Amino acid sequence: xxxxxxxxxxxxxxxxxxxxxxxxxxxxxxxxxxxxxxxxxxxxxxxxxxxxxxxxxxxxxxxxxxxxxxxxxxxxxxxxxxxxxxxxxxxxxxxxxxxxxxxxxxxxxxxxxx
Amino acid sequence: xxxxxxxxxxxxxxxxxxxxxxxxxxxxxxxxxxxxxxxxxxxxxxxxxxxxxxxxxxxxxxxxxxxxxxxxxxxxxxxxxxxxxxxxxxxxxxxxxxxxxxxxxxxxxxxxxxxx
Numbered sequence: 001x002x003x004x005x006x007x008x009x010x011x012x013x014x015x016x017x018x019x020x021x022x023x024x025x026x027x028x029x030x031x032x033x034x035x036x037x038x039x040x041x042x043x044x045x046x047x048x049x050x051x052x053x054x055x056x057x058x059x060x061x062x063x064x065x066x067x068x069x070x071x072x073x074x075x076x077x078x079x080x081x082x083x084x085x086x087x088x089x090x091x092x093x094x095x096x097x098x099x100x101x102x103x104x105x106x107x108x109x110x111x112x113x114x
Numbered sequence: 115x116x117x118x119x120x121x122x123x124x125x126x127x128x129x130x131x132x133x134x135x136x137x138x139x140x141x142x143x144x145x146x147x148x149x150x151x152x153x154x155x156x157x158x159x160x161x162x163x164x165x166x167x168x169x170x171x172x173x174x175x176x177x178x179x180x181x182x183x184x185x186x187x188x189x190x191x192x193x194x195x196x197x198x199x200x201x202x203x204x205x206x207x208x209x210x211x212x213x214x215x216x217x218x219x220x221x222x223x224x225x226x227x228x229x230x
Contacts, residue, residue, distance in 0.1 A: 042118065043205065043220040056217065099209065100147045100166065103218060105159040
């Protein structure tokens with residue numbers, strides 16, 4: 001596998017469920033990101049991990065819980081979500097914090113909360 | 115706070131013609147980068163072109179070029195000789211040198227349809 005892969009590609013969950021989104025990067029990068037993409041809205045940065053340490057939490061509700069066990073893997077744990085959390089969740093990675101550099105994105109996980 | 119605005123939600127162009135996508139931004143930073151990303155339908159978002167604010171020369175990548183007007187805080191993307199594969203959503207994005215996390219601020223996106 002190459003690049004940034006996300007699983008699952010599609011997820012439907014009820015408001016009381018607990019699920020997780022997984023992201024894996026095969027590029028040797030040292031920073032990983034979660035973005036939320038909603039229709040007709042700009043992409044919203046949720047979390048940034050650099051060298052496995054969370055360096056930014058963009059005022060995200062606690063029902064979203066990130067985990068970065070190593071530089072290649074990033075998870076987003078979901079629990080007691082709301083219908084307005086339905087969106088495309090994008091994972092990205094970069095090298096050297098990506099300042100001025102390129103972010104490499106996965107194809108996204110399409111989440112629907114019923 | 116930095117903001118990025120794309121005022122054209124949807125655009126269309128005939129194959130082989132030229133199209134320009136608009137982007138404006140607001141920042142008090144003097145050193146920053148600007149980007150255009152492309153998101154094809156159901157596919158990964160990829161970088162199209164990047165501009166460093168301190169460079170006066172407009173960036174060019176094959177059929178893609180930008181018109182960077184720093185004083186006006188404008189950063190438009192021109193696609194020449196449009197191809198069917200250019201059909202995608204295009205996002206303008208900004209990051210400041212002062213950001214130590216590579217944080218990108220995105221616009222709302224412009225959906226471009228290239229017609230045969």
